[in-house]
Amino acid sequence: MTSTVLIGGSCDPRFGAVRANFERNFTHDNEVGAAVAVWVDGDLVVNLWGGYADAKRRRPWRENTLASIFSGSKGLTSTCLHLLADRGEIDLQAPVAQYWPEFAQAGKSDITVAMVLGHRSGVIAPRTRLHWSEVTDWDRVCDALAASEPWWKPGTAQGYHMVAFGFVLGEVVRRVTGRTIGQYLRTEIAEPMGIDVHIGLPASEHHRCAEMINKPHIRDVLANGGAPGHPTSLDEHPMAGLSAAMGFVPDDELGSNDITTWRIAEFPGTNAHVSALGLATFYNGLAQEKVLGREQLERVRVSQGAFDPDVVLGPRVADHGWGLGYMLNQRGVAGPNLRSFGHGGSGGSYGFVDLEHRIGYGYVMNYFDATKCNADPRTTALSDEVYRVLGAL
Template sequence: MTPLHGQVEPRFEPVRDAFAANFTHQREVGAALCVYQHGRPVLDLWGGIADVDSGAAWQGDTLSYVFSTTKGITATCAHLLVQRGLLDLDAPVAEYWPEFAAESKAEIPVRSLLSHRAGLAALDTPVPLAAALDWHPMITALAAQRPAWTPGTAHGYHAQTFGWLVGEVVRRVTGRTVGAFLAAEVAEPLGLDFHIGLPASHEPRVGRLILPPPTTTPDDAPTLRRASGVTIPPIDPNDANVHAAQIPSSNGIGTARAIARLYAALIGEVDTIRLLTPATLTAALRPHSDGPDLTLGFPTRFALGYALPSQAFPLFGPGSFGHGGRGGSIGCAHPPTGITVGYVMNRLSHGVQTDTRFANLAAAINACL
């Protein structure tokens, strides 16, 4: 049996059991789980192996690459700017980023970027990875790209481009990258060990991901292939150069406790800090996209940067919001119960529909409430 470390309040002991069961029955290798309720931690656990090559154990401060779980954190940065009166969701993106107006994009509002409705999920010509990691070549490519569908008429998951699109708006408004804004305005005040653009000094703490065997994207999903392949070569999530860059859709690196704590500060106070006011959060969570997803090929539901429960992102069930990432990581909140959850791991699954690890944990948490 894999030893677990950390703390758990007695009433959440069944969640510890479910977490342990994932190692025994679900091939968990290394993972961490943190649960907050009403702004304070009630469970913070970790265990297993962080690097199967070296055999290094998962520690309390092991960092994990969380793929699209990053999107909810990037969206939070945008909503902070809305709350401060610096960003208007109904203004054209081109008002902040003039070059974006090319190829009939002058009228696309900011909210379309956050709700996957801009038609920019893919690029006609992928950008060399080294150039994309330098930021500006990808921004130039997106500004020059013609939408794949009439913006606002449908939605399709912007798997990679979401972060560059929203991130460039944040940069134009603040003069700072998303990573710098996150560090100063969110992570530092809340004491979060979460990064978009990882400082080199933290690289030794990053767990090494165990990637699943490659699969072939179905022939009937060409948009998904293109949305996942906006760089050549593809992004390697174990590459330190990728860790140091800023890909605000998918290269966030942090701990489960940082993710749970951030979501706790979205729905209430954490040590006197609340990130978004109730009014800002309510507006951010209004459904904007619901139904067939032109990228994924099955129905999805999105608010403004946050996923809502759907086949693609089950989250914590009805009433929850947040975002999951490739392979199984997740950050989410359930305002009716005051519960927020961060879950990270290093063995990636093929997809949320076949991976039951977080579903097992969510069921155990629910049973404790």
């Protein structure tokens, strides 16, 4: 436990309790390095960072330190799809195969883009597991997904598309625009708005990356849970869905063996790197309606299946619902507005937008808590204080 920690940045005096709780995360909740940023009604009211970016506590966390947000990447990826839809370049209710004809193989011709965004397509992994050394070949991965049958009848169940989400949607973006989703994010959103978010991080920026601490390896998580090897069906074992989706987490293997290649590669569902200010500014762009129009924003947060049991994660994690690509705050685990939306990342990071209160929020850290995602106490302690100041809590 750390007795004192140097906190950098700025905080509007009205939000002093956010700073106090941010400091408390270090002294009472094992925080090593972290940052939080909050925009309210177009004003940057909180921009704090502190602690260390490495396990040896030699490299101070800075304003521009980048953290991996794992599944928080899905919020960035989903926004790219919604931007294309808002511009009339794709129809989210159209089949994926309309844009990627090869995807229609093996009973997938009727799977829509919206089904993938809502984790209801059944395409959670290829039927044959790929080796981690193969996964930087984008075409190889997409060919495997295109050739494989869905794991359940599309549209009939919900199951978290842990990694396949990014490849399927990323290939749609590539077929429509001729650009990878990382390039599209950069040229259409990040660079025009000066936002420090990345899918596919240039090697020149790797020196800014925080070292993830206490992160378990996927193979160990599966082994400890008694999961089988790559299953042949969801009926094979109670953890078959999780084993299939997590077994197709080649970026975890790649990151363990070649961190540089992993950071450079594009895994649009799982390996975005962002600063807290970048993540908050990204969601502020939604709050200010600078990225998507209001009509599209309302479509984003239409519930897809409410709290249906998740055949990959199981019902025990249903503390949120799914919109079209985002976690919906339907049970109020991330503030009082049940209509806010965003995405958490395994380990504890979280970013969200609240359209009613015009909040853009981002929290990132490097001490990994494998039991938390969008309702990590470290981040809810901060966002709750924002709402308290606004009189909403």
